[in-house]
Amino acid sequence: AQSVTQLGSHVSVSEGALVLLRCNYSSSVPPYLFWYVQYPNQGLQLLLKYTSAATLVKGINGFEAEFKKSETSFHLTKPSAHMSDAAEYFCAVSDQGNQGGKLIFGQGTELSVKP
Amino acid sequence: DTEVTQTPKHLVMGMTNKKSLKCEQHMGHRAMYWYKQKAKKPPELMFVYSYEKLSINESVPSRFSPECPNSSLLNLHLHALQPEDSALYLCASSQKPGRSQETQYFGPGTRLLVL
Numbered sequence: 001a002q003s004v005t006q007l008g009s010h011v012s013v014s015e016g017a018l019v020l021l022r023c024n025y026s027s028s029v030p031p032y033l034f035w036y037v038q039y040p041n042q043g044l045q046l047l048l049k050y051t052s053a054a055t056l057v058k059g060i061n062g063f064e065a066e067f068k069k070s071e072t073s074f075h076l077t078k079p080s081a082h083m084s085d086a087a088e089y090f091c092a093v094s095d096q097g098n099q100g101g102k103l104i105f106g107q108g109t110e111l112s113v114k115p
Numbered sequence: 116d117t118e119v120t121q122t123p124k125h126l127v128m129g130m131t132n133k134k135s136l137k138c139e140q141h142m143g144h145r146a147m148y149w150y151k152q153k154a155k156k157p158p159e160l161m162f163v164y165s166y167e168k169l170s171i172n173e174s175v176p177s178r179f180s181p182e183c184p185n186s187s188l189l190n191l192h193l194h195a196l197q198p199e200d201s202a203l204y205l206c207a208s209s210q211k212p213g214r215s216q217e218t219q220y221f222g223p224g225t226r227l228l229v230l
Contacts, residue, residue, distance in 0.1 A: 032215050032216045034218070036221075041226075042223055042224070043119075043121075043205055043221035043222050043223045043224050044158070044205070044207075044221040045221070046218050046219075046220070049216075049218060051216040090157055090158075094215040094216065094217075095215065096215045101146060101163070101209060101212060101213055101214060101215055101217055101219075102160055102163070102171065103158075103160070103219060105157035105158060106157065107156070107157060108155070108156070108157050110155075
């Protein structure tokens with residue numbers, strides 16, 4: 001079975017500081033990994049995804065994530081936080097069994113950005 | 116155009132009411148999904164439609180009845196709901212059913228309150 005764990009249900013950074021949101025996965029096969037962002041009262045928007053091409057994945061809004069097989073991690077980073085980055089962030093892995101396409105989400109990390 | 120639309124945005128219903136949620140996409144996607152999301156939690160998969168046929172039902176109570184009349188439209192019929200069914204209901208779509216690397220595109224959701 002595949003799963004993801006997001007470390008830290010809440011992360012707070014100052015505007016202009018580095019953003020680091022942690023995600024570790026568990027999978028017996030090479031995983032497909034996704035980061036989604038959810039702004040208040042909205043749906044989920046894809047930030048980026050890893051599908052076994054380059055290990056460093058660049059996404060929208062200046063976010064990127066690095067796939068590290070040795071650490072089973074797919075942490076999300078942004079060099080400089082902006083107030084508009086305050087949102088809920090979900091890491092997800094895609095089921096590759098007979099329910100192909102089913103997303104398995106982590107518990108989410110709420111990012112706060114202080115002025 | 117990567118838009119999934121959902122109507123209504125908000126819905127209040129009594130436990131004896133019958134109502135429907137509607138989801139639409141015009142991206143030619145052949146997989147469509149219903150998720151339920153409680154506050155401060157990740158989305159939970161309810162149903163998946165592949166090529167207009169129900170392919171996954173995550174043991175959802177029968178008071179929720181999905182329908183996929185055509186490849187662009189997905190409905191969720193609600194009847195005799197309970198207050199604990201109050202949540203944000205998200206619709207999503209992806210291009211090809213069963214492919215684990217596919218991106219799911221989410222709508223803005225319908226916020227449901229059951230009184």
